[in-house]
Amino acid sequence: MEKWIGVVGGVGPFAGIDLLGKIAAQTAVSLDQDHLTVLNWSQPGTIVDRTEFLLGQVAENPAFALAEQVVQLAKMGASVVGIPCNTAHAPRIFNPLRAELAAAHCDVQLLHMIEEVGRFLQEQLPGAKQIGVLSTTGTYRARVYADVLEPLGFTAVLPPLTLQTEKIHPAIYDPVYGLKACGLATDQAQENLRLGLDHLKAAGAEAVILGCTELPLAFAETTAVGLPLIDPTLILARALIREANPAKLKPL
């Protein structure tokens, strides 16, 4: 029995749409009718910024609004749900989110994007040791990737703090040139990200995780500065299809 996929699409909205596109593109179809049922709840106005919460700039935990939207998706019929926001997977957000779902007796299968990336790296890059991570400052400070990758035998390579806060985070968040405001990579955003990639390569990274769901919007290629780019949105899309109906998952 094919399951229905639910997507919490507002974190951010362009990232949600990117996930929907990757779900459709990774599904083996020849007709409209072959595609999986996918419900997308994009209500970004009620979800406070995940990095601002992790840095103590807002008191409200976005876990509660995220949990409400997962519950809505489950009520609509979704059985397997993804949240295309890396920062939302920080334990200080994701753990209370899971607790809320349990309290609401919502037994939907909520995938953990970061753990899916870890699984992907083990399968696809088993010889790699050092994995670079570009992300929001929330994901960076909360060690979202480091804490998942290190038990698997990988070392997370991060930019130095100044580069992180002055270049990488603004490439995502700047209200004028950032990916969230523009929905595409402006020249300034690309320049900032290139500085990050150059640093991670020089620091020994063998691959780079695009560890914020806005970042894949900036890269049309699957490599940059000679390193493979790991796209968590694509990995989440494939994991959702795998759980909904593995027979429809295209080969990698």
Add this chain to the structure above:
Amino acid sequence: MEKWIGVVGGVGPFAGIDLLGKIAAQTAVSLDQDHLTVLNWSQPGTIVDRTEFLLGQVAENPAFALAEQVVQLAKMGASVVGIPCNTAHAPRIFNPLRAELAAAHCDVQLLHMIEEVGRFLQEQLPGAKQIGVLSTTGTYRARVYADVLEPLGFTAVLPPLTLQTEKIHPAIYDPVYGLKACGLATDQAQENLRLGLDHLKAAGAEAVILGCTELPLAFAETTAVGLPLIDPTLILARALIREANPAKLKPL
């Protein structure tokens, strides 16, 4: 009070995602939280092909499944809904769809994409007389555009039947090279569409409506063969924002 937008996203799935992307891109924002609430119900498996119904190849009217999905969107909180499928706006589908909504006491505001295109042409191309239309054979046979454009003083210019059924419809539907199967424009699809554009230009068209929601996936530019391309998906996206919160609609 900002309204929530609902999208019946499965007709086809790539067209639905294109509509979501255009809604986000046409909304004036600087933060995730500024974006409108958009709910997308993509359940293509239950909606029979619109052209097959109009041509008598299947008996079931897709109006009923479409109406069910509009009702679901309304139950979730959507107040203004769009269906990104031109062929679904044929009166033999759209009229019973509206009757189903009335019978279900569903008072959601369902926009009519084709009428929105007519309004756009009146405002933006008031001097034009002859408007070319590329579409599915269902839209073609049902005169979906001709019947809306002619009372507004425009003449719809269509390809000859052989070109329509042997080149244009397959560019959308072919299971190997068509837009619905591939989610992008293969060389063969582009070649077929180019034949259509050349014909419409030679027949006197002053602009061309991409009258199937898969067709904008094939055109990155806003002109082709020297003619402006009219994108009904973009027009529907802007109409949905206008109805949800006109203050957030970007200038054209």
